[in-house]
Amino acid sequence: MKRSIFVSLSSILLALALAGCAAAPKISQPTLDELMAEVNAQHQSIQQKPIDRWRFIKGTPDEDILEPYRIGEEGFKAFDQDAVITADQAAQDVEYLFGAFAALYGPYDYLGGADVFNAHKAEILAQCAQRESWTAQEFQDLLLDGLTFLPDAHFNINGHRTNLFQVPFFFRETAFYKTDAGYQTAEGKTVESVDNHPELEELFKRSISPEGEIVYYPILLEPREWNDQPQTCSETLTVRYTDGSSETLTAEPFHLYGWENSAGYASNLRGDERIVLTELRETEGIPVFEFDACQTSYTEEIVAGAAAIKDAPIAMLDLRTNGGGNSTVVDRWVAEYCGQTLPGNMTQYSFNVFYGPNNSPSKWVEHENILVVLTGKYSASSAESLVDKIQDLENVLLIGENTGGYFLTSASNKLQLPNSLVSIVMGDGLTIPAYEGEGYYFKEFEGFYPDLWVPAAEAEELAAKLIQHLSR
Structure with missing residues (x-):
């Protein structure tokens, strides 16, 4: 009798304990092919919208x-x-x-x-x-x-911008998985809300865990100056779970990866010519090509990098330190890599001297090999032109941070006001965003969004881990 009572009490206590705990979710990770199919569908949905450019x-x-x-x-x-x-x-x-x-x-x-x-x-x-x-x-x-x-x-x-740049702050203390029940932790706790951030789909962005899994982290964009100082987020995040518990998350400081490249610009000159740094390397057996500027006098060296990686089943293009240059270099690189030019999703002109590339509609180009493009906040101007164009190519995956957001015009004219001697830089071109579709976003000072968000400094390492993990 005593044993029966004990068993019954134990069962009740166990049931109560289980009622207070959510079951850990069964987290399934996609294969690499499944991830690329999802990303391809998002990229392929991009369509030009009509613009009365005249x-x-x-x-x-x-x-x-x-x-x-x-x-x-x-x-x-x-x-x-x-x-x-x-x-x-x-x-x-x-x-x-x-x-x-x-x-x-x-x-x-x-x-x-x-x-x-x-x-x-x-x-x-x-x-x-x-x-x-x-x-x-x-x-x-x-x-x-x-x-x-x-x-x-x-x-x-005088080198100062009229607006601040939108930089990303990553809250990575807790990893979340996207399930049918919502955003869940590995322990099975389900997010009910985040204080002051009602749109969870905007807050939680697809990312990569240290182990190479696809996870989701809260990521906020905030306006900041363009400099080399570590910058902190203005807020913490209070996450509330359906079981009544909560936790407060703190963002990692943001560091502008590639600033050292910018700071050394004056020393990276040969006479009046910019010295372009190119590198071909391997990470976990994956070929990686990096070039830090689209300088026309280095076109052949840059295009040779495309030739070196174009036949690899999986390769990486590192644009994290690329601050731009001349878009003709971009067109040459893309043509060498995939065998044809890609018009992209922008309409460009310069004082009626040229129009392009969107006199013809953008097109989806089938491509078997996978190209991972690494981006950071320093990726700007002509480097962003490459990001724009390459999204029309099948099996391209953007990993890193949102790009610089330098696309409206150029820096082709430098003036000096006669009395104050204030220097002004303004462009004589115009680039008009002409797109719509899932997964495609651009705004000046904010840039293009990656497919998977990670701090730029970790993008190459985490991209390699993702590929290894999803290829098992």
Whole structure:
């Protein structure tokens, strides 16, 4: 009798204990073929949407209009931040700058034309008139504040951008798996909510665990300066589970991988020519080709890298340190790797000198071998052109961080305002995003999104582990 009572009590206690614990989920990982099928479907869904490009395109201005803005490098004078200019001189510089916008700036009509630019000019002129004088530094800051309406990462004022870059913060203390029940931990706890972040599908992004599994981590994008300092996220995340428990997650500091490449730019010169660093290596038996700039004088060396990896069943292209250059290098690389050019999903023009590549619609190109493209926040400009184009190729997998977001125009013109001696960089081209579809996203300062999100510094190692794990 006592034994029966004991057994019954034990059963009740066990049942109560199990009721308070969720069963650990049976986590199934896809094969590599299954992952590529899913990613291919997302990439293939990208479609161009019609754009009335003629509303934004104008012819080349007459030479007499351009002449005041062509001073050449030898004509530049040293900027003195403590120099003082009068309100009238500041106003003259504002008129000069907005005249340059109308004459030179490729996105001028795309961003609203005279109506929009003149309205912002009037606001800046009104601020100039509020004081009798300005230091050159104060005037520079006035322009930066007044030109935040320009979504242009190439445009800069004395090297400063008008907007901040969106950088990723990874919360990787707990790995989550995406199941039919939602986002679950390895122990079976199911996420009910995350404080202040109701859209869980936006917060949790597909990633790679240290063991090479596909997992999901909360990842936030926040605006930050472009520099070499470790940067911290502005918030922690409180995750609440369906069993009533919760935990607080802290993001890892963000570090701009590739900054050392940028910081060494001045020393990486041969005369006036940029020295391009290329490397062909192997990681876990997978060939990896890296090049850090799209410099035309290095085209043959860069294209040789494509030839070296194009026949490999799985290869990697490392763009994490590539800050851009000339897009013709990109076209050559892509053509060598897959045997044909890819038009991509953007419409480009430069003062009616060229149009392309989207005079013809983008196309899906079948391709048997797998190419893993490693990206980071430093991947910018022409490197992003490669990211855009390569998504039209079958069996391409983007792994890393969101890219730089340098795509609206170029950095083709350098000016100096006559009184303050503030330097201005603006482009005469225009790149218009012309896409829609699952898995494709681009925004200036924010960039392209990868298929799997990992910190750039770990992308190569984790990509190799993923391939090994899913190929078993």
